[in-house]
Amino acid sequence: MERPADLPSICRLQLSRMFAEIGRALALIVNRDIEVWQITGVSIAVSTSAVIAAVALGLPLTYALARSGPRGTRIGMWAAHSAAALPTVVVGLTLYFALSAAGPLGWTKLLYTRTAMSIGQLVLALPLLVAVVLGALHRLPASASEALITHGVTPGRQMGWLLWEVRSAIASATFLAFSRAFTELGSALIVGGNIRGATRTLTTYVALEYNRGDDARAIALGLILLVVALIANGLMHAFMTEQ
Amino acid sequence: MATDATMIRARDLWVGYPGSIAALVPDLDLSPGVVWHVTGPNGSGKTALLKTLAGLLRPVAGRLERRLGRGAGGAVYVHSTPYLFTGSVRRNLSLAHPSRQQVEHAAGAFGLSSLLDRDATRLSHGEQRRVALARAIACRPHLLLVDEPEGGLDEEALAAWRTCMVRAIEDGDAALVVATHRPVAFEGIPVREIRMVSKQI
Numbered sequence: 001m002e003r004p005a006d007l008p009s010i011c012r013l014q015l016s017r018m019f020a021e022i023g024r025a026l027a028l029i030v031n032r033d034i035e036v037w038q039i040t041g042v043s044i045a046v047s048t049s050a051v052i053a054a055v056a057l058g059l060p061l062t063y064a065l066a067r068s069g070p071r072g073t074r075i076g077m078w079a080a081h082s083a084a085a086l087p088t089v090v091v092g093l094t095l096y097f098a099l100s101a102a103g104p105l106g107w108t109k110l111l112y113t114r115t116a117m118s119i120g121q122l123v124l125a126l127p128l129l130v131a132v133v134l135g136a137l138h139r140l141p142a143s144a145s146e147a148l149i150t151h152g153v154t155p156g157r158q159m160g161w162l163l164w165e166v167r168s169a170i171a172s173a174t175f176l177a178f179s180r181a182f183t184e185l186g187s188a189l190i191v192g193g194n195i196r197g198a199t200r201t202l203t204t205y206v207a208l209e210y211n212r213g214d215d216a217r218a219i220a221l222g223l224i225l226l227v228v229a230l231i232a233n234g235l236m237h238a239f240m241t242e243q
Numbered sequence: 244m245a246t247d248a249t250m251i252r253a254r255d256l257w258v259g260y261p262g263s264i265a266a267l268v269p270d271l272d273l274s275p276g277v278v279w280h281v282t283g284p285n286g287s288g289k290t291a292l293l294k295t296l297a298g299l300l301r302p303v304a305g306r307l308e309r310r311l312g313r314g315a316g317g318a319v320y321v322h323s324t325p326y327l328f329t330g331s332v333r334r335n336l337s338l339a340h341p342s343r344q345q346v347e348h349a350a351g352a353f354g355l356s357s358l359l360d361r362d363a364t365r366l367s368h369g370e371q372r373r374v375a376l377a378r379a380i381a382c383r384p385h386l387l388l389v390d391e392p393e394g395g396l397d398e399e400a401l402a403a404w405r406t407c408m409v410r411a412i413e414d415g416d417a418a419l420v421v422a423t424h425r426p427v428a429f430e431g432i433p434v435r436e437i438r439m440v441s442k443q444i
Binding site: 141143144146147148149150151152153161164165 | 294297298299312313314315317318319320322324325326328329338339375378379382
């Protein structure tokens with residue numbers, strides 16, 4: 001009579017296979033697989049440009065919302081919180097239909113480009129930035145902006161002074177926005193198309209390798225993704241401690 | 244009586260915050276060389292009047308003619324709980340772009356010379372109030388509006404502030420409006436009182 005399968009030994013087998021895969025993954029990273037590093041570069045470039053655009057658009061927008069009174073702040077908060085909950089695939093799909101040949105922005109021919117991926121990530125990152133910075137500006141006492149006004153500081157410089165007061169929140173929001181952009185898959189896959197050497201990023205590549213069954217590569221890429229996200233997080237904490 | 248030097252003229256002026264009860268202010272002609280004490284119980288609208296005169300609040304009703312701007316050479320309001328910006332005392336005193344000499348002079352007048360490079364937000368409450376007053380004085384306002392200066396200031400700092408104001412007023416181009424519960428005399432300078440009665444309407 002056959003004995004039932006020994007469950008703990010199956011677990012051990014799975015576990016040892018996993019460790020072997022991780023070992024192969026690490027070897028892959030150490031051996032400097034050129035393609036992996038090129039893909040990492042694309043990921044960082046796409047997300048960084050998305051975050052720079054989010055900061056450039058988001059700071060004046062947030063400041064305008066904060067200065068428009070309690071009503072503007074409330075509406076801005078509500079809109080930012082709602083938009084921060086947008087699923088990445090919904091953003092990807094919407095952008096896909098807008099940018100596809102028959103779509104209203106088809107003439108831009110941006111579909112399946114890094115720019116399209118950056119735009120998708122900008123849409124995902126902007127609400128996070130607005131929500132965090134708007135909250136911080138809202139918490140500043142009214143006497144802060146009144147002190148600037150009564151001392152005759154020009155409106156442009158008032159913005160500079162007040163944003164500098166909430167710089168910790170801006171730093172925190174920027175790194176949060178980067179994490180959201182860098183680790184998202186849905187939008188990058190749909191509007192980027194995972195084209196080798198062009199729009200392939202770490203997340204789209206992990207998905208591809210997982211589907212292909214190359215666990216070692218998928219894990220290696222996942223580890224790089226994790227390390228870059230952790231470095232960004234570490235930089236944020238270093239900055240916050242500095243402040 | 245209104246003269247050509249009148250900086251602010253108010254008639255049937257109602258002050259207050261949007262959506263809250265307002266207070267009626269007696270007719271007012273603010274001209275240089277005078278100290279005005281704004282007195283009255285808590286919540287009688289002293290702060291609202293000062294902020295309205297400073298151009299930080301819109302009048303609820305009535306007529307208000309302001310013939311001076313804000314900041315350097317205009318009207319400057321000092322909060323009872325002032326906000327100091329992060330960074331050094333010097334950075335705070337430079338808010339309105341005064342000259343280096345003005346900054347150092349204002350710091351000296353308030354005993355802040357040794358604190359110029361200290362982090363302003365880490366100072367004691369009394370020191371922070373001195374920084375706020377020095378910051379306002381540094382931009383040489385023609386009309387200084389100070390909300391309850393006695394809170395948190397020791398006698399020495401109050402005396403320094405009075406000396407500064409007396410000097411500016413004696414130069415003939417400044418006026419002072421102080422919201423206070425303890426009116427004090429300013430040597431050789433006419434003092435008038437605006438008594439805020441409990442809220443009306």
